[in-house]
Amino acid sequence: MSGALRIAIMTDETGWHTSRLKKAFRARGAEARCVDLADCRIDTTWAPHGLAIPGFGHALPDAVFVRGIAGGTFEQVTMRLGILHALRECGVPVYNDARAIERSVDKSMTSLLLHRHGVPTPATWAGESAAFAQRVLMREAAAGRKVVMKPLFGSQGKGLRRLGANARGRLAPLPSLRAFSEVAYLQRYVEGGQPGFDWRVLVVGGRAVAAMRRVGGQGWIHNFAQGAACEPALLTDALAATAIRATEALGLDYAGVDLIPAHDDPASPLVLEVNGVAAWRGLQSVTKLDIAAALVDDLLDRKLADSRAPVALASGDAPR
Template identity: 80%
Template sequence: MSDMPFSADLRVAIMTDETGWHTARLKKAFRARGVDARCIDLAACRIDTTWEPYGLALPGFGHALPDAVFVRGIAGGTFEQVTLRLGILHALRECGVPVYNDARAIERSVDKSMTSFLLHRSGVPTPATWAGESAAFAQRVLMRETAAGHQVVLKPLFGSQGKGLRRLGASARRDGTLVPLPPLARYQQVAYLQRFVGITRRTAPRLHAGPAFDWRVLVIGTRAVAAMQRVGGRGWIHNVARGARCEPAVLDDTLAQTAVRATQALGLDYAGVDLIPSPDSHDAAHASPLVLEVNGVAAWRGLQTVTPFDIAAALVDDLLDRKLAAAVPPPAPMRHASV
């Protein structure tokens, strides 16, 4: 953590739809750097072309804009509501305000299909993935994967905390019968399928002595700074919200480099990267991790319980010392009279 204060009159907006543990930690870290940080709900912001000089109105900032924005949370809503909230973040960037993470990067990480596309395009190891609107095509993928001895996971295109995940294919049930493709109505008529990666003690006997697990690695700026294993949980889903417990994990070079490459592929300033050992891995020293998901609005409360350093302070330092310090002030906005 940097010991240097930044500026007594520097103001940062923490965009969040709820205040609590995370925002309290962030505000404390900003205060330690001499920065005034205040929480704002994106739903309370507006585009207003009569609001000079920027055409943006943010509660608590009058006609001015914050010096930087930290995106902690974006509330769900209708397609139009979410589009407008992301539009506010886009507009702030257009006005020269450093946004951490910015709207484009968040859009890439929220859309699982785009995440998979960008990871694959950048050569980041990730399970085989298919996404489309055709139920017939999805059924053919399921049949082909089943014939090859694989299972697939059907996921909501937008979603988190392991909600809505369905494991399909032969042996997905205890009696070994085929789990067919369900109706896509609950998935908004989009089939996002990912090849299931199963880790057994036979394929990876030294990776962990207990139940199956995955990794969460936190990347800040250009570095992977902390990692944990999420162990157990409800069945094969290892989210903390579904009962998995957090345990410390060694952040070796392979794990760190893979997480950083995934973060850079999506253009994120910071990210929580979820990885799982490859089924070809035989020990921890040679584990070849596959990236499952990249979270652009990552929580870190669980990770903080197994990590000695202050994660919020590290995030604030990166925003101030890298993102804000590199920002180029925009030209003065043109003044127009709205008619």
Template identity: 80%
Template sequence: MTTGLRVAIMSDETGWHTSRLKKAFRARGVEARCVDLADCRIDTTLRPFGLAIPGFGETLPDAVFVRGIAGGTFEQVTLRLGILHALRECGVPVYNDARAIERSVDKSMTSFLLNLHGVPTPATWASESAAFAQRVLMREAAGGHRTVLKPLFGSQGKGLRRLGANRRDGSLAPLPSLRASGQVAYLQRYVESAVENRQPGFDWRVLVIGDRASAAMKRVGGKGWIHNFAQGAACEAAPLEPKLADIAVRASRALGLDYAGVDLIPGDAGALVLEVNGVAAWRGLQSVTQFDIAAALVDDLLDRKLMARVLTPLKTGDDPNH
């Protein structure tokens, strides 16, 4: 049923992930081509769509898998996301679509949506006011809590700073300059758990595909209290316990993602969601599981996302996602 389909893998670089995806698409009889969003353009002289996707001539791909979006200026990133929005408006299934990616990339919106949908997550504050952020820092310190200052946009554990009272003399350092974080303070209560006080600490990464938690791992150790794989943490297989799986699925659903890498940390009352990655890498997770992640992602795109479009043809004025 899928023979003859053509799919664009949106990525600014080719390598392990894209080769795995291409192999999985080939196994389903689908031609997959890597495309850099920076090479795509809106061109209203082109009929009928006004979009140019390299390698697809005057047509559009049957579906799009978003593997990576390169950084750039605000205008460049806006245009690249705009291309994904435009593809969706043309009825092309985009996995994950631009709206969901925008929600997951913006940590403040992620925290807002998790909280709105009742998904357990640490207390979080996001504001442009340094004075407000300083008051939060003081109030949290008075309550015996430390806080983590994070870049609003960021990944791989980069740029995180743990703040709070000095455990030797109780002094509280002032809030660092917000210049490096774009004059925005995104603060999250640091989770002091029983597990954290043992060596080494860890967090979980759960991969959600469709509406199902598919695989999990522990990221153990790393750079001090930061347990990202990119910061030197070791990947260990972890059982997909029902409560952990349920929270991860709820987190992905809250952001409207087709697939997601959900980062969770153990707390005194259970797991808490720290972040939700809408363009999730899975090389570390694949190293500790026999589950073929690329094949599962491709199957979900073709059998659920794409077939839903085939079974419900787009009508003029319809929302392509419903």
């Protein structure tokens, strides 16, 4: 495919999502190749960029779509994110880039940025002190509230614990932080209706493009991966606006935003999480929108196009 755009899909596993993305890139005349970040390397003898990306020889991709970053040691994950940082420094558009992914993967930073940007989200506490976390739990329980304890890094509803007084008013002690990598991330629990549900809204290029309700699942956890049923949802102005603001707060090109109705105002959604490497198989099952095509179009028509646009000089001289 001589002269075609060459795209790297960064992923540690191939399957349904990568197949959809490759098909969408082919429809746009672009050649997409799956690359594992663990196989990339920095090599300052590798001319001309000092970056070796498998399948691209001494050249770099025209753009990068980040579909997945494998877990590993702190050093391994830092190295993989470093490759994404290096690609951006070399002028390659990265969708979503490492800075944005770092903000969304770290739930404490997500909560802080949502709070600073005035995006409605449940009260949140995070720190390394078990004593402080226990005081938060006791204070919330005394007010008749529960909290959810989550792994700082995690997805698909795994490892969540709901804490608070039981029906007899007894408060169980805070779980050991050892299972949470010695970090306590606590979020005020928002009681849902019956049956319980939350929303997932997909934001692409600053627009909310699709929404669904995730109903049921593993008790009070409504993730698709935990058995929740996906239903079409009306993309209301409130849902769309809140999801867009959350995505902008983290600087993401696209995001899956998880929201839940506020207890005192069901029409006003609260943001629970913002996913910067979002899966969309469940959402695709309830929407006619070709999500992979929408993502690919935004990457090529906005992100890549903007990176290649001429830059006007501050003095008003002609663009270069």
